[in-house]
Amino acid sequence: MTPDASDDDRTVIRPPGSTPPTAPTGFQPTEWSAAAPPPAMERTQVVAPPVDDGGHLPVGTMLAEFRLTELIGEGGFGVVYKAFDTSLEREVALKEYMPSSLAQRIGGGTQVQVKSERYRETFEAGRDSFVKEAKMLASFDHPSLVKVYRFWEANGTAYMVMPLLKGTTLKDVLRDMKRGGQGVEEGWLRGVLAQITEALLVIHAEQVYHRDIAPDNVMFLPEKGRWLLLDFGAARRVISEQTQALTVILKPGYAPVEQYAEIPGMKQGAWTDVYALAAVVYFALVGRTPPPSVGRILNDTYQPLVEVAAGRYSEALLAAIDRALAVRPEHRTQSIGELRQDLGLGDAPVAEMSYSTQPLPPGTEMPPRYGSEAAQAATAMKALATPAPAPRAAAATAARAATAPAAAAAAGSGNGLKIGIGVGVLALAAVGAYFALAPAPRPAPPPGELAAAPVPAPAPAPAPAPVAATPVPAPAPAPAPAVFDPAAEFERMLATQTPGFGVKAEPVKAQLKIGVDEFRFNVTSDRDGFVYVYGFSSDGTLALLVPNTISGAVRVRKGQTWRFPTGNGFALESQEPAGPTQMLVLVSARQRNLEGAGARSDGPVKIFPTGPAAAALASGFTGRGSVLGGVPVCPASGPCDDEYGAALMRFETQR
Known part of the structure; x- marks a missing residue:
C-alpha cells in the first residue's frame, strides 16, 4: 500500500522481522486463527498480537535505570507500568507516551515510530505536550497533586516517572457506597472538595487547567489520608484537538460546553474545571450526571439540586453547585476560589456576589475577565x-x-x-x-424640636430680641x-x-x-x-x-x-x-x-x-x-x- 492509502488504526500490524515495512498497512478488524492462517499478502505476513498485548513493553524491559515489573494500565494515548528504580531501589510508576492510533513499536522493541508520515506532526505535538505536562507536574508540590520524579525523551517517545500510588478512585468509592446502601454525607463530601480545590487553586495560579475532572480522576490514598487529582492528559487533548476527535476525550455530563468546540465568546479557563468538579458533586449527590452540556444549550433539562436534593443537604451546598453548573460560562462561578467561598471552604461565608458583567446573548464575545485566571x-x-x-x-x-x-x-x-x-x-x-x-x-x-429652638422672651422688653434671634444650638446635620x-x-x-x-x-x-x-x-x-x-x-x-x-x-x-x-x-x-x-x-x-x-x-x-x-x-x-x-x-452553640x-x-x- 502507498502512504496515501486509507488505513484503519484499530488493527495492530506486526511484521515478522526486525525491519519494519516501508509503510504500515491497516485493515478492518479481523480475527485470525491457528487453523486458518491469514492469506499471504504480497511478501508481508500479518501476525495476530498476543492476548492483552496492546503495544506495551514486556516485563523486564529496562528504560534508563527503571526495570518494568508489571503493566498497570493501557489506553489509547499511553501506557503505565509498575517499575523498579534500580538506582534509588524503590518502586515507582512509569508512564510512556504511546498513542496507539498514531504510532507503533519497531520489531516489538522499545523504539517507537509513527504509522504514517501524515501522523508525524500530531504525534510530535502530543509528545511535546506530554513533556510539558511532566515539567509542569514536577514544578508543583502539593499533597493532592501527583509528583513527577523524572521525565525524559528516548526511543522516539517520552517517559515520566511518578510515585506508585495505591488507592481507590472516587468512582469506585461512590459505587461501593451505593451498593452498601450508604448515602453520601455532606461533611465527608466537603472534605473531599476541600483537598481537591486546594490543588486546583495551585495549578490555576499558574494558568494550568485540568479539563478532565471526573470521578475516575480523583483518588483516595488510605496510607496518606489524602485525595489526589489524577491524569491531566495534556498529550491526549493536543492529539484530539488536532484530529478533531473530541468524543475520544470528553466525558458527557462532566465536560462543559466550551470544551466541545471553539465557540465564539466561549473560551476555556478556570470556570471549565469549576463545571466539571460541580458535575462530580452532582453525580455524588443524586447518582447521575447532569445532562450533557452541549444538549443543554438547545434544551436545558437540568434539574437544580435545590429541588431534587432539598432537605438532604444544606441549601448553601446545593445552590453553590447549581451556580457552578450554569451551562453558559458567563453565568457560571468563575474560579475555584469563588466556588470555595460559595461552599464555605475558603473565606467566611459571603452573600451572593454581584457580577459587574451582564448576561451575554449567544454569540457575543466575553469580556476580558474570561480570558484566564491570571x-x-x-x-x-x-x-x-x-x-x-x-x-x-x-x-x-x-x-x-x-x-x-x-x-x-x-x-x-x-x-x-x-x-x-x-x-x-x-x-x-x-x-x-x-x-x-x-x-x-x-x-x-423632628420639626417640633426645631420650632422650640428660638425660645421667645417672657417679657415684651425689646432687649432680649437679639438673643431670641439666635437659635439654641441644635445638632448639626x-x-x-x-x-x-x-x-x-x-x-x-x-x-x-x-x-x-x-x-x-x-x-x-x-x-x-x-x-x-x-x-x-x-x-x-x-x-x-x-x-x-x-x-x-x-x-x-x-x-x-x-x-x-x-x-x-x-x-x-x-x-x-x-x-x-x-x-x-x-x-x-x-x-x-x-x-x-x-x-x-x-x-x-x-x-x-x-x-x-x-x-x-x-x-x-x-x-x-x-x-x-x-x-x-x-x-x-x-x-x-x-x-x-x-x-x-461562630458555631451555632458554645462560646x-x-x-x-x-x-x-x-x-x-x-x-
Missing part, C-alpha cells in the same frame, strides 16, 4: 496614589458604571494600585462603581454619614485589638520603585489565626487583598512567618502614579464575615465602598472595632470570642 487577577484594583476625586463626581461615576457591562466599565477612571500575576498588569475596571445607591442621610430632628475615613478605620482596628495577640507586619522594602518593585512583606503572630490584608490608597481605593479567590483562606501559625507574595501566583506590582499606600494586616482567631462592609468582588479581590454608603454601613455596625473587620464566624491582632504598614511608590 488575566482576571491582573484586572483587580486601581492604583494607590493620586488625590481622590470629589465625592459627587465619584458618585456620578458609580451610578453610570453600575448600569454598564463590564467591558464598558473597564474604561473607568485611571490611576492606582495594579495587581500583577507573572505576565502583566491591567487597570482595574471602574473602581468607582461601588454602589449606585447612596444611603439616605441621618434623619433630621450629622456630618458622620457623609464621611468615611479608611485610615481612621485602620486605627480603630489597631486600637481595639486583643492584648497579647502580638501581630507584626514588616515591609521587605518600604520605598518601591514603580515598574520594578513588588509589594512584599512578612507577617508573624504570637497566636494561630486567619490572615486578612487590607490596602488603602491616597486616591480612596480600599480593597481586601487577602484572602482572595486565588489564595482561599490563609492561616498563619504561632511563631511562624507568613510571607507575601506566597508564590501562588498572586502578587502586587508597584505602578504609576507615585504615592503612599497603607496596608493593615489583621490576624483573627476565627474566620470573619465581612458582609457588613458592603464589599463586592472584582477579579480575585474585593473592593469596599468608601463614600456615603460606607459611612452608613459603619454607623450601623454594632460589632467590635471597625465595620471593615466584620464579625467572627465565641472575638479576638484578633493587627499591624499597620506604610509604603511609598516612587518614580
Whole structure:
C-alpha cells in the first residue's frame, strides 16, 4: 500500500522481522486463527498480537535505570507500568507516551515510530505536550497533586516517572457506597472538595487547567489520608484537538460546553474545571450526571439540586453547585476560589456576589475577565496614589458604571494600585462603581424640636430680641454619614485589638520603585489565626487583598512567618502614579464575615465602598472595632470570642 492509502488504526500490524515495512498497512478488524492462517499478502505476513498485548513493553524491559515489573494500565494515548528504580531501589510508576492510533513499536522493541508520515506532526505535538505536562507536574508540590520524579525523551517517545500510588478512585468509592446502601454525607463530601480545590487553586495560579475532572480522576490514598487529582492528559487533548476527535476525550455530563468546540465568546479557563468538579458533586449527590452540556444549550433539562436534593443537604451546598453548573460560562462561578467561598471552604461565608458583567446573548464575545485566571487577577484594583476625586463626581461615576457591562466599565477612571500575576498588569475596571445607591442621610430632628429652638422672651422688653434671634444650638446635620475615613478605620482596628495577640507586619522594602518593585512583606503572630490584608490608597481605593479567590483562606501559625507574595501566583506590582499606600494586616482567631462592609468582588479581590454608603454601613455596625473587620464566624452553640491582632504598614511608590 502507498502512504496515501486509507488505513484503519484499530488493527495492530506486526511484521515478522526486525525491519519494519516501508509503510504500515491497516485493515478492518479481523480475527485470525491457528487453523486458518491469514492469506499471504504480497511478501508481508500479518501476525495476530498476543492476548492483552496492546503495544506495551514486556516485563523486564529496562528504560534508563527503571526495570518494568508489571503493566498497570493501557489506553489509547499511553501506557503505565509498575517499575523498579534500580538506582534509588524503590518502586515507582512509569508512564510512556504511546498513542496507539498514531504510532507503533519497531520489531516489538522499545523504539517507537509513527504509522504514517501524515501522523508525524500530531504525534510530535502530543509528545511535546506530554513533556510539558511532566515539567509542569514536577514544578508543583502539593499533597493532592501527583509528583513527577523524572521525565525524559528516548526511543522516539517520552517517559515520566511518578510515585506508585495505591488507592481507590472516587468512582469506585461512590459505587461501593451505593451498593452498601450508604448515602453520601455532606461533611465527608466537603472534605473531599476541600483537598481537591486546594490543588486546583495551585495549578490555576499558574494558568494550568485540568479539563478532565471526573470521578475516575480523583483518588483516595488510605496510607496518606489524602485525595489526589489524577491524569491531566495534556498529550491526549493536543492529539484530539488536532484530529478533531473530541468524543475520544470528553466525558458527557462532566465536560462543559466550551470544551466541545471553539465557540465564539466561549473560551476555556478556570470556570471549565469549576463545571466539571460541580458535575462530580452532582453525580455524588443524586447518582447521575447532569445532562450533557452541549444538549443543554438547545434544551436545558437540568434539574437544580435545590429541588431534587432539598432537605438532604444544606441549601448553601446545593445552590453553590447549581451556580457552578450554569451551562453558559458567563453565568457560571468563575474560579475555584469563588466556588470555595460559595461552599464555605475558603473565606467566611459571603452573600451572593454581584457580577459587574451582564448576561451575554449567544454569540457575543466575553469580556476580558474570561480570558484566564491570571488575566482576571491582573484586572483587580486601581492604583494607590493620586488625590481622590470629589465625592459627587465619584458618585456620578458609580451610578453610570453600575448600569454598564463590564467591558464598558473597564474604561473607568485611571490611576492606582495594579495587581500583577507573572505576565502583566491591567487597570482595574471602574473602581468607582461601588454602589449606585447612596444611603439616605441621618434623619433630621423632628420639626417640633426645631420650632422650640428660638425660645421667645417672657417679657415684651425689646432687649432680649437679639438673643431670641439666635437659635439654641441644635445638632448639626450629622456630618458622620457623609464621611468615611479608611485610615481612621485602620486605627480603630489597631486600637481595639486583643492584648497579647502580638501581630507584626514588616515591609521587605518600604520605598518601591514603580515598574520594578513588588509589594512584599512578612507577617508573624504570637497566636494561630486567619490572615486578612487590607490596602488603602491616597486616591480612596480600599480593597481586601487577602484572602482572595486565588489564595482561599490563609492561616498563619504561632511563631511562624507568613510571607507575601506566597508564590501562588498572586502578587502586587508597584505602578504609576507615585504615592503612599497603607496596608493593615489583621490576624483573627476565627474566620470573619465581612458582609457588613458592603464589599463586592472584582477579579480575585474585593473592593469596599468608601463614600456615603460606607459611612452608613459603619454607623450601623454594632460589632467590635471597625465595620471593615466584620464579625467572627461562630458555631451555632458554645462560646465565641472575638479576638484578633493587627499591624499597620506604610509604603511609598516612587518614580
